[in-house]
Amino acid sequence: MTDGTSDQGEHPAHVLLVSLLSPEKVRLGLAVALAPLAALADLLPYAILSYSVGAVVSGTASPDDLVGIAGLVGAALVLKYLLYSLAYYFSHVAAFRLLADIRQTLVRRLAAAPMNWLHRHSSGHLKKIVVQDVERLEQFIAHHTVECLAAISSPLFVALVLAWIDWRLAAAALVTVPLAALAQAALMRGLGPRIDAYNRAIGDLNGAAVEYVRNAPVMKAFGLNAHSFRRMSDLLARYHDLITAMTRQTVPGWSVFMVLLGANLVFLLPVSLWLVRQGTISPAETILALTLGSVMLKPLFKVAHFSSEIREIAAGLRRIAPLLAFAPSQDSGPRETPPTLRLSFRHVSFAYESRPILKDVSFTLEAGTVTALVGPSGAGKSTIAHLIGGLAAPSSGDILVNGTSLSALDEAERSAWITVAAQDAFLFRGTLLENVRLGRPDATDDDGHRAARIAQVADFVATLSDGFATMVGEQGARLSGGERQRIAIARALLTDAPLLVLDEATAFADSRTERRFYQSLREAYPAKTLLIIAHRLSSIERADQILVLKDGGMVDCGRHADLIARCPLYRALWQRQFDSETWTIRPGATANAALS
Known part of the structure; x- marks a missing residue:
């Protein structure tokens, strides 16, 4: 590539x-x-x-x-x-x-x-x-x-x-x-x-x-x-x-x-x-x-x-x-999309205009598991999503998918194997269902509705007079930020790629909608490999592994309970979120009031 x-x-x-x-x-x-x-x-x-x-x-x-x-x-x-x-x-x-x-x-x-x-x-x-x-x-x-x-x-x-x-x-x-x-x-x-x-x-x-x-x-x-x-x-x-x-x-x-x-x-x-x-x-x-x-x-x-x-x-x-000069490779037919996918970062570094962003990062996403990526702002989390999604290439090191270098895949193979749903969801002028089926135009209406249900789209679509036939304006201007994100997630699910990266893709959703989404996602796609970059740590508490990133380097890796016990940075992030969720604007109120 x-x-x-x-x-x-x-x-x-x-x-x-x-x-x-x-x-x-x-x-x-x-x-x-x-x-x-x-x-x-x-x-x-x-x-x-x-x-x-x-x-x-x-x-x-x-x-x-x-x-x-x-x-x-x-x-x-x-x-x-x-x-x-x-x-x-x-x-x-x-x-x-x-x-x-x-x-x-x-x-x-x-x-x-x-x-x-x-x-x-x-x-x-x-x-x-x-x-x-x-x-x-x-x-x-x-x-x-x-x-x-x-x-x-x-x-x-x-x-x-x-x-x-x-x-x-x-x-x-x-x-x-x-x-x-x-x-x-x-x-x-x-x-x-x-x-x-x-x-x-x-x-x-x-x-x-x-x-x-x-x-x-x-x-x-x-x-x-x-x-x-x-x-x-x-x-x-x-x-x-x-x-x-x-x-x-x-x-x-x-x-x-x-x-x-x-x-x-x-x-x-x-x-x-x-x-x-x-x-x-x-x-x-x-x-x-x-x-x-x-x-x-x-x-x-x-x-x-x-x-x-x-x-x-x-x-x-x-x-x-x-x-x-860009043309689909004609050397051989596309590789068959694998049912499950294992992804590994091998000593990956990345710099933007000589400014280092990632430094010697190594980790593995096992097939069919849920991995969460957390860290303070500027740690390099979205850069990892960009590297996996093909928006950038590593300055050094390699990214392997089922043992094959990601750089060896053409664009059609990469998009069939890996789907990235980002926080900034772009919608085209058209109906809601047309936007959901963008990645798979040949999908049936039932397939589109199923992906929409898992992405928690059905709730707000039911309130629309034209349902999935509702026309959305350019960039989805008629929808809220959370609704646009859910449409983008449904679009990503419909592609049925074995690896799904969610880069703050549920940032605008409320905590209840977010929990329902992750539960429905695991029930509907148990074999799908997930990488979740989430701003709410409570939504990834049950992840199979949590990667902690700081200043472009990997600080720790493990399950929630283990990281709370041994990783000061993760413990501080968890406490900071708890404090922000219990904060109130009313004078005289305290964070402890939320515990009563």
């Missing part, structure tokens, strides 16, 4: 682009072939009009000739329209077919992506990849393939015509091109790092925007606005500073580039007049040279604009590449 980080940058952006475009190479080939022909047709009216003006000036044109010339101009315009229409038709059809295929592929790769890779990337970053980076490809495929090729072809055709008339005309028309390119390159030097910073800022801003929108009800409840959301405010300020700096750098360079490209007439006009006076070219050729030469470099504006956009397209391709 890989996190995909090594795949980034493994293939250059242009290689990946060619690979992505290959399914539509026939349509794109037709668009590319038609674009130069359309550019050539675009020049025909200028040539016809130039010669018609020359004929009129020389007095050799008759009225009938002028009517024929008008017809030729009209035919050239129709030809240009047809060629451009066909080129854009093929490029747009190819673009939208490719976009649909790429987005479907990315969504499938997201399902195959390792949990730890997904955990490291915000929803805003992933949205940027699937939506914005792919959308930028649409502009390239549908428009730039035709427009840029036509923009490059048109000056080449004009240069060939001018060179055919007289090579000095072509030289005069092109003399400003290298000057414009050098000026733009000099003024825009060092823009690449700023574009990379801009793309990172957009990803961070997307993530903050999603977070802000999701928490808008909370912000409104406290009378806050976007300025009060410090992260959003800081990211907007950073985005503003980046845009300001990029604008100050690019506008002068772009302005100089445009002026120099449009200045070729300064050289072309005197050369043309000199050649006429020398008798080298005719007046009609002079008009043609000035007409074509004055517009020949304008299409290069599109090429210059595309050259700045290509950096963003390449950056988007580099972000897409790691996601495309």
